[in-house]
Amino acid sequence: MQKHTYNLGLIGNCAFLGLIDTDTAVRWLCWPRFDSSFVFGSLLDDDKGGEFSIKPATGTWESRQCYRTNTNVLCTEITTADGRYRVTDFAPRFSQYERYYKPLMFIRKVEPLEGSPRVRVACRPVGQYGQLALNRRRSSNHIAFLGLEEEIRLTTNIPLTYVLDEEDFALNDTKYLVLTYGAPLEAPLESTAERFLLSTLDYWRRWVKSTSISAFHQDQVIRSALALKIHQYEDTGAIIAASTTSLPEAPGSTRNWDYRYCWMRDTYYILTAFNNIGHFEEMERYFHYIANISTKVKDKYQPLYGISGASDLIEEELPLAGYLGNQPVRIGNDAYTHIQNDVYGQVLVALLPLYVDCRFLDPERPNPEKLVLEALNLIETTMDQPDAGLWEFRNLAQYHCYTYLFHWAGSHAARKVAHSIGNRDMEARAERLIQAATDRIEQCFNQERGVYTNAIGSPHLDASTMQLILMGYLDPASEKAAHHLVELEKELKTPEGLFYRYRHADDFGTPETTFLICSFWYVEALACVGRVDEAIREFEKLTTYTNHLGLLSEDVDAKTGSQWGNFPQAYSHVGLVNAAYRIAQKLNKPNFL
Structure with missing residues (x-):
């Protein structure tokens, strides 16, 4: 019998947890609590579990996954015939105003490393353990997913048409995807995502120290x-x-x-x-x-x-x-x-x-x-x-x-x-x-x-x-x-x-x-x-x-x-x-x- 392992990386911030596959797909994420329904749950059902992935558009590819040293920040590198890119996944956590900032916010940073890889982004959260399909509402720079007690929002600098239609595109510069439950991101996207990443890395490394x-x-x-x-x-x-x-x-x-x-x-x-x-x-x-x-x-x-x-x-x-x-x-x-x-x-x-x-x-x-x-x-x-x-x-x-x-x-x-x-x-x-x-x-x-x-x-x-x-x-x-x-x-x-x-x-x-x-x-x-x-x-x-x-x-x-x-x-x-x-x-x- 072939050896079975869970090829999944864990991210979290003490408010929620997520499991990310080596193909960048979020196989498990429950919101707003650990014991809530999943919003992404393909781990238990490919059809009803929704999807959130940043996969290569076509062809064969290789993957390498690792943590940033002494943190819960996860990196997944994908190598294709067209090039290579990295997805950095994390749940923000750091000290702010004498408290820990740990929002229901999942940040994905996508960087081209070599060549011009073509990628396809899919984001289809679900509710009630896959029994509820959420309605989508397109806005200027974000997509709102409606039907749960609070809004799920995807804020991104990727053209929304590519995300909504799940069309592939050339990854020529760094892209950010910020998914939130309840309170959305109302600050600048790129600079905020970078600041949150550096602050989260610093928090985990201080904790380990x-x-x-x-x-x-x-x-x-x-x-x-x-x-x-x-x-x-x-x-x-x-x-x-x-x-x-x-x-x-x-x-x-x-x-x-x-x-x-x-x-x-x-x-x-x-x-x-x-x-x-x-x-x-x-x-x-x-x-x-x-x-x-x-x-x-x-x-x-x-x-x-x-x-x-x-x-x-x-x-x-x-x-x-x-x-x-x-x-x-x-x-x-x-x-x-x-x-x-x-x-x-x-x-x-x-x-x-x-x-x-x-x-x-x-x-x-x-x-x-x-x-x-x-x-x-x-x-x-x-x-x-x-x-x-x-x-x-x-x-x-x-x-x-x-x-x-x-x-x-x-x-x-x-x-x-x-x-x-x-x-x-x-x-x-x-x-x-x-x-x-x-x-x-x-x-x-x-x-x-x-x-x-x-x-x-x-x-x-x-x-x-x-x-x-x-x-x-x-x-x-x-x-x-x-x-x-x-x-x-x-x-x-x-x-x-x-x-x-x-x-x-x-x-x-x-x-x-x-x-x-x-x-x-x-x-x-x-x-x-x-x-x-x-x-x-x-x-x-x-x-x-x-x-x-x-x-x-x-x-x-x-x-x-x-x-x-x-x-x-x-x-x-x-x-x-x-x-x-x-x-x-x-x-x-x-x-x-």
């Missing part, structure tokens, strides 16, 4: 950090799992899910990643998003929420062809209805720095006693309640080891908060819950095999139990930790070094592809137990599973190295950042060159 990372695989860590950064919806602080929906975990698997939401199970790992690279602003925004959710929770936390904190994420299927014909195409995610009890510990561990880390000083932060007591109540209430687990089994409830690990970790965090505010009763209660969680984790231990299984009474192994080592439940220097990891390797590791989440059948059969975050957990676990040389080798193997720009998918087919699942996957980039940090710590390399 302020990143605290070691010399260990610095280029890949920077790319992962940049990708992770623009998966944060800055308006609320939410960080989504991926920018896309319905890219299959494996072809024909029907595991096609909408990942444009904020999963509570990711909270601890995401905040750890931002902490590891020294970016506290993103952490604070995410803290506030989680704290906002925590104040409205009554009887339970959901596994995931919308980027606005919305609770109802009703799952629907759309009449679209699907990525490479893979159906169904889903929006919404029914996992919000699931019982996933590790979330209470996740929230406590995630919010702990707000109350015990002196770098975070916020007089308006939520009352810690109320929040911690409510979370402890939920841990105690659900201690003997089976749940869907972090992998969100749809028709199976068990007493999961991973859930008890976060009961344990969350109770530890609660104890620290209680100690810092002098609440002895809360501290004692947290102690009791630590012991209760420990008792249940130990019930998952299989004495005969010397390994922790995925759930009480279950024979199956699960990569998530590597967290027993990474979170300090097991002493990494102990024989028990070393043997546990060896047993997981025997059952879940592929010859290529990739890791399955699990190998037993679930609601959709046996998983066909490996889950990339688990492979990075494995790297961390190797480093923790002292197998550092192996950790480095496995890390370097994993970097070969990126696409041409260093971007990671959710899943990898071990046999072909193919990328599958939603893309880019923030969770995978989090895994890379944290694994690199763990190795650097073991190598005793400081967070500077």
Whole structure:
């Protein structure tokens, strides 16, 4: 089978995200929010997905795509028989008037580099996931697309006739296309586009300069950090799992899910990643998003929420062809209805720095006693309640080891908060819950095999139990930790070094592809137990599973190295950042060159 990769570049400014193909076509862009309908969505349907491209007029051509160094500004160079041209794509982001300027504005700069290449521009946005064709209105120097809540406008110095008729023309000088949603560009086109480009380049390079990372695989860590950064919806602080929906975990698997939401199970790992690279602003925004959710929770936390904190994420299927014909195409995610009890510990561990880390000083932060007591109540209430687990089994409830690990970790965090505010009763209660969680984790231990299984009474192994080592439940220097990891390797590791989440059948059969975050957990676990040389080798193997720009998918087919699942996957980039940090710590390399 041929290797499948997503030949797409990611652009964004923390208000929207876009995916650009190597042929210059915008395959995915949702407006006005991450979780809105696409306005360009040919990734899921060539006919209904609209188009925004600057392609060669005729003949064969070659393409090369790269980022401007240390930025989220993307360049695509096209070479044809007639000449060569470059398309520079970016979403403006920079500091202005003591705030970040991050408009719903997508800028494309088109430059001839050699000869006189002929190009054809197409711009046909759509609405309602391809069900709504927009009306076009021609003005003096722009085209308005009407039919959505707000106007989409294309402002350009390309003759509008060429764009409207999609006629090819000779590219003899630099052209600009500025696409906006809502507020249009009312300033000079060329000079504004150039100023925005220089300001955006400067913003990203300053952001990277302020990143605290070691010399260990610095280029890949920077790319992962940049990708992770623009998966944060800055308006609320939410960080989504991926920018896309319905890219299959494996072809024909029907595991096609909408990942444009904020999963509570990711909270601890995401905040750890931002902490590891020294970016506290993103952490604070995410803290506030989680704290906002925590104040409205009554009887339970959901596994995931919308980027606005919305609770109802009703799952629907759309009449679209699907990525490479893979159906169904889903929006919404029914996992919000699931019982996933590790979330209470996740929230406590995630919010702990707000109350015990002196770098975070916020007089308006939520009352810690109320929040911690409510979370402890939920841990105690659900201690003997089976749940869907972090992998969100749809028709199976068990007493999961991973859930008890976060009961344990969350109770530890609660104890620290209680100690810092002098609440002895809360501290004692947290102690009791630590012991209760420990008792249940130990019930998952299989004495005969010397390994922790995925759930009480279950024979199956699960990569998530590597967290027993990474979170300090097991002493990494102990024989028990070393043997546990060896047993997981025997059952879940592929010859290529990739890791399955699990190998037993679930609601959709046996998983066909490996889950990339688990492979990075494995790297961390190797480093923790002292197998550092192996950790480095496995890390370097994993970097070969990126696409041409260093971007990671959710899943990898071990046999072909193919990328599958939603893309880019923030969770995978989090895994890379944290694994690199763990190795650097073991190598005793400081967070500077």
